[in-house]
Amino acid sequence: MIDIxxxxxxCPRCGGQILVAVSDGLPTRADATPLTPQAELAxxxxxxxxxxxxxxxxxxxxxLHHRNSWRIQAPRKWPVVGSHRCPPGPHFPRxxxxxxxxxxxxxxxxxxxxxx
Numbered sequence: 001m002i003d004i005x006x007x008x009x010x011c012p013r014c015g016g017q018i019l020v021a022v023s024d025g026l027p028t029r030a031d032a033t034p035l036t037p038q039a040e041l042a043x044x045x046x047x048x049x050x051x052x053x054x055x056x057x058x059x060x061x062x063x064l065h066h067r068n069s070w071r072i073q074a075p076r077k078w079p080v081v082g083s084h085r086c087p088p089g090p091h092f093p094r095x096x097x098x099x100x101x102x103x104x105x106x107x108x109x110x111x112x113x114x115x116x
Contacts, residue, residue, distance in 0.1 A: 048085060050066075
């Protein structure tokens with residue numbers, strides 16, 4: 001399946017920060033805030049999908065992987081986010097801006113003067 005890394009964007013309807021990606025060939029919009037195990041259970045009971053935010057590639061970019069029953073039972077390795085649902089009430093969306101590419105740093109930065 002085709003996967004495209006997540007970018008940080010704003011919801012066109014409510015203006016909240018969301019992650020926009022393609023996961024398993026399907027367009028995906030997820031809240032940018034990681035979920036605790038209890039919040040993940042509440043999201044699943046609310047008929048929202050949950051995703052692992054897994055860094056892959058060089059440079060490291062976040063990919064969203066759907067959490068099926070096997071991934072939910074296994075210990076967590078990466079942050080978990082839930083699919084986006086706009087809150088009820090009136091919305092005042094922000095003007096559309098360009099999405100932000102996310103790159104996850106790995107390791108320690110190399111100093112200008114190495115110690116050797």
